[in-house]
Amino acid sequence: MTRVVLDPTGERSPSSRQRVDRPASLDGRTVALLDISKARGDKFLDRLAQLLEERGLRVARFRKPTFAKVAPVDLKHEISTKCDVVIEALAD
Amino acid sequence: MTEPGVVAVVKRDCPTCALIEPVLQDLVARGVVSTVHREDDDDGLEASWHLGIETVPTLIRGDERIVGWSRSQWEEFTGVSGLGDGLPDYQPGCGSRTAEPGLADELAVRFNGSTLRSRRVELAELEDEAEALFDRGWTDGLPVVAPTEARVLRMLSGTSRAPDEIVAVVPPDLVECTVEKVAVNAVMAGCRPEYLPVVLTAVEAACTETFNIHGLLATTYFSGPVVVVNGPIARAIGMNSGVNVLGQGNRANATIGRALQLVIRNVGGGRPGGVDRATLGNPGKYTFCYAEDEEGSPWEPLSVERGLAADASAVTLFAGEGPRGIVDQASRTPDSLARSFAGALRTVAHPKLPMAFDALVVVAPEHARVFREGGWSKSRLREELTALLTIDGGELVRGAGGCDEGIPEALGSASWPKFRPDGLLFVHAGGTAGMFSAIIGGWINGETGSQPVTQEVKG
Numbered sequence: 001m002t003r004v005v006l007d008p009t010g011e012r013s014p015s016s017r018q019r020v021d022r023p024a025s026l027d028g029r030t031v032a033l034l035d036i037s038k039a040r041g042d043k044f045l046d047r048l049a050q051l052l053e054e055r056g057l058r059v060a061r062f063r064k065p066t067f068a069k070v071a072p073v074d075l076k077h078e079i080s081t082k083c084d085v086v087i088e089a090l091a092d
Numbered sequence: 093m094t095e096p097g098v099v100a101v102v103k104r105d106c107p108t109c110a111l112i113e114p115v116l117q118d119l120v121a122r123g124v125v126s127t128v129h130r131e132d133d134d135d136g137l138e139a140s141w142h143l144g145i146e147t148v149p150t151l152i153r154g155d156e157r158i159v160g161w162s163r164s165q166w167e168e169f170t171g172v173s174g175l176g177d178g179l180p181d182y183q184p185g186c187g188s189r190t191a192e193p194g195l196a197d198e199l200a201v202r203f204n205g206s207t208l209r210s211r212r213v214e215l216a217e218l219e220d221e222a223e224a225l226f227d228r229g230w231t232d233g234l235p236v237v238a239p240t241e242a243r244v245l246r247m248l249s250g251t252s253r254a255p256d257e258i259v260a261v262v263p264p265d266l267v268e269c270t271v272e273k274v275a276v277n278a279v280m281a282g283c284r285p286e287y288l289p290v291v292l293t294a295v296e297a298a299c300t301e302t303f304n305i306h307g308l309l310a311t312t313y314f315s316g317p318v319v320v321v322n323g324p325i326a327r328a329i330g331m332n333s334g335v336n337v338l339g340q341g342n343r344a345n346a347t348i349g350r351a352l353q354l355v356i357r358n359v360g361g362g363r364p365g366g367v368d369r370a371t372l373g374n375p376g377k378y379t380f381c382y383a384e385d386e387e388g389s390p391w392e393p394l395s396v397e398r399g400l401a402a403d404a405s406a407v408t409l410f411a412g413e414g415p416r417g418i419v420d421q422a423s424r425t426p427d428s429l430a431r432s433f434a435g436a437l438r439t440v441a442h443p444k445l446p447m448a449f450d451a452l453v454v455v456a457p458e459h460a461r462v463f464r465e466g467g468w469s470k471s472r473l474r475e476e477l478t479a480l481l482t483i484d485g486g487e488l489v490r491g492a493g494g495c496d497e498g499i500p501e502a503l504g505s506a507s508w509p510k511f512r513p514d515g516l517l518f519v520h521a522g523g524t525a526g527m528f529s530a531i532i533g534g535w536i537n538g539e540t541g542s543q544p545v546t547q548e549v550k551g
Contacts (some may be wrong), residue, residue, distance in 0.1 A: 003221070006210040006239045008230050008276045008358040010267030077216030 023085060026057055032083035034071070035063040048087060097126030098170060099152040101145045104132045106186035109149050112161050114472040115176045116149075124170050125151075131189040140190050141199050149480035160185035178456040181209045197242035204529030205241045207255055210276055225280070230358055234349065236280035238350070247275040250285030251292060259292055260299035262360035263306035269295065269359045274351070277358055281351035281379075286329050287344055289549050290407060291351045294319050294381075297409045297547040298352060304542045308535060309362040309410045312371045315535040317356075318412035318452065319349050319381035320519055322395035323405030325549050326383035333385035335523035338415050338454065338530060349381030373416035382521060388457055389520035390464035397470065398546040405549040410452045410517065412532040416463055419525040420459070426466035429459060430473060434480035438510055444488045444498040446508040450515040450534030450544070459529045470518050481510035512537060513546040517544060 023029060031052055033045045049059045060083055064071050077084055100116055102109040119125040129139040131148065143152065147159040151169055158165050161183045167173050190199055215224045215238075222235045230236065237243065248255055248271070255272040256301060262269045271292065278291050298305040298317050321331055332342035340346065356362045364370065370377075386393045395406035420432035433453065441449040454461070464471060489504040490496055499508070515537055522528070535542055 003215045003217075003227070003238070004212045004241065005215060006208060006241060006244050006272075006276045007213050008210075008239055008273065008280055008354065010262070010265055010269075010273075010359045011211050011360070012265060012267065012359060073214045073216040074218065079220050081218070 026052075026055070026085065029084035030058040030082065031055065032060050032062055032079045032086040034079065034086055034088040035061065036067040037064050038067045041060055045087075095402075097153075098124055099127045099129065099143075100125050101129045101131065101136075101140050101143065101148055101150045101152070101188070103130065103148050103186070103189055106148050108161050108183045108185050111179060111183060112149055112166075113174065115161075115166070115179070118175070120168060122172065124172060137189060137199065138203055140291055141203050142512075145188040146191055148188055148344045149185055150188075160481060168349030173285075181487065197246065200245045201241045204245055208241060208244060208272060209256060209270070210244075210272060219230065229363075230280065230354075232353060232357065234378065236354075237282055239276045239279040243279045244272070244275050247283065247285050247288055249278050250271065251275075251352075252287035253292065260296050262295070262299055262355060263362065264309060265359075265361035267359050267361070268285050269299075269355060274355055277354040277402045278347070278351040281354050282343065283349040284343070284347075285328070287348050287351075289551055290319075290321060290325060290329070290344075290348050290405075291355075293547050293549045294348065294352045294409065295355050297407055298356070298547040299521050300545050302543050303409050303411070303545040305356060305360075306367075308542050309356060309360075310367050310369055311535060312369050313535050314370065314372055314374045314413035315533075316377040316409045316413075317349075317352060317382060318376065318410040318532055319352065320394055320408040320410065320452075321348075321381065321383045321406070321549075322386065322393045322400075322408070323549070324403065325405035331383035333383040333521045337382045337385075337521045337523070338380075341439055344381070345380055345381050349376075353377065353379065374387045375511050376412070376414050380412065384519045385457070385521045388460070391470040391518065391520060393516060394519050398544075400546060400548055406546055407549060408517075408544055408546040410450075410532065411535040412452055413535075415454065415532050416531040418529045418531060419527070423462060423527075426463050426468040426473070427476075429462050430468075431480060433473075434477055435476065436531055437516075438481060438483075440510070440531060442497055444492065444495065446483060446499065446510050447512050447515070448536065450511065450517070450537045452517045452519065452532040452534070452544075454519050454521050454530040454532065456526060456528050456530075457520070457524045458527045461521050473518070474516055477516065478509055478511070478513075482507050483510065 033049055035041050035045055052059050062079055130136040131140050150157055150159045158169050163176055163181050166175050221238050225231055225236050241417055253271045257271045258268050259271055259274055260269050274292055274295055278288055297303060329344045331344045362368055384393055396402050400406050418432060418436040419430055423429035437451055440451050485504040485506050486509055488499045489501050490498040492498055
């Protein structure tokens with residue numbers, strides 16, 4: 001079950017955490033590919049995965065339940081613990 | 093809200109409720125009882141929670157209530173005689189479901205949670221709670237208690253003030269801080285609800301122009317807010333004023349001071365390396381809060397000396413650095429002991445810098461005994477110390493004693509008191525064994541820095 005806490009701050013900044021800086025190189029990194037469940041987005045990501053794997057990178061695939069809502073916190077947490085960078089693809 | 097007729101609250105698994113069920117049906121049929129709330133369904137539970145029911149069965153008419161089963165009471169209350177033929181005359185009731193452990197908190201969130209206005213932050217299922225709160229930058233470096241809605245509501249039960257009441261405008265970001273936000277941070281600090289009035293008062297006092305928490309936060313100096321608690325509330329919430337008074341181990345002492353610092357950090361946005369520019373800081377910046385031992389003191393309490401009634405509860409905020417010890421195990425006269433105090437007090441900040449820094453002296457019982465037996469009041473001690481610490485300017489000027497620090501040459505022809513007239517405070521506290529006292533040195537004093545603030549604690 002998702003737990004909810006109350007924000008203890010003055011709420012002057014977004015509650016989401018800051019992004020980490022972009023890495024200078026992808027060498028040795030695990031790349032997450034997040035399919036947002038839009039039609040044919042998977043085709044685009046399949047091709048990306050192929051290109052990344054040809055460069056010797058590890059790729060992990062994830063999928064949002066629906067493109068109409070933000071990703072569930074559990075999914076975001078899983079990506080953040082398993083991967084170093086994420087490519088979130090919008091396709092139409 | 094007054095409902096017409098009598099309102100009854102019952103639950104299924106209460107033997108007394110089962111016993112009086114036929115009586116209740118009879119009273120409903122007669123039109124005496126207009127509503128029966130059953131705690132077995134959600135609507136009944138909600139009604140019971142809003143009515144503040146503790147025992148079932150309860151009968152309510154307007155402001156009057158009776159609980160359990162007593163034939164004579166029920167007959168008098170309903171005005172109907174001959175109730176419950178064949179039943180015992182009396183049987184006590186059972187606890188309301190709204191008071192069940194676990195359920196009570198859940199109901200508070202369900203029925204009262206909407207009064208909380210703070211932004212909700214979801215933690216992922218696999219996220220470690222302690223790590224998640226660290227990661228968001230909400231802690232002082234030690235783990236905090238997760239501020240769930242249930243815990244915050246429970247914390248708010250410690251005050252009669254409304255959750256949306258503004259307590260203070262908190263620097264450095266100058267954010268209006270509500271009672272609720274203080275409660276959220278008090279939960280995180282580990283406070284119990286009964287500490288909340290003290291935390292609220294400490295936040296109010298800290299954010300006054302006089303105390304100047306903004307400057308105190310921003311300074312490169314060591315100091316942070318020191319909270320001294322006086323009056324009945326200190327005993328009521330179990331604060332320590334005795335053994336190890338400035339140390340660890342007492343929950344109220346530890347968490348009240350910490351809650352104040354978390355409010356400054358989280359609500360005000362004051363963080364080390366950000367607006368907090370302390371060169372070294374001091375461990376008291378995690379928390380520094382204690383109570384005065386008023387009962388054993390030879391003197392009037394700090395809060396009384398500073399103008400409050402003897403039966404008032406109060407906090408006094410002092411901009412202080414870490415405590416340093418004064419050891420004197422030989423003096424048996426106040427004259428001698430005062431000289432030890434003077435020697436140690438001269439070193440506050442620097443032995444050659446007068447009038448710039450206040451000091452709060454924590455006099456422990458064995459030293460206090462010497463002053464009591466010698467008949468010295470607090471004001472006498474202050475006068476004697478002022479005389480002992482009025483220093484010839486020649487000793488203080490830059491270069492004197494081979495040390496470049498000091499006062500400008502031009503001031504060298506006069507004598508200078510180490511402390512300004514109201515710059516020395518005394519508090520009686522500590523364990524009964526040990527001929528020690530402690531000095532908590534101040535920060536820049538007066539109108540250009542921070543002045544101590546004493547404020548009464550209200551519910």
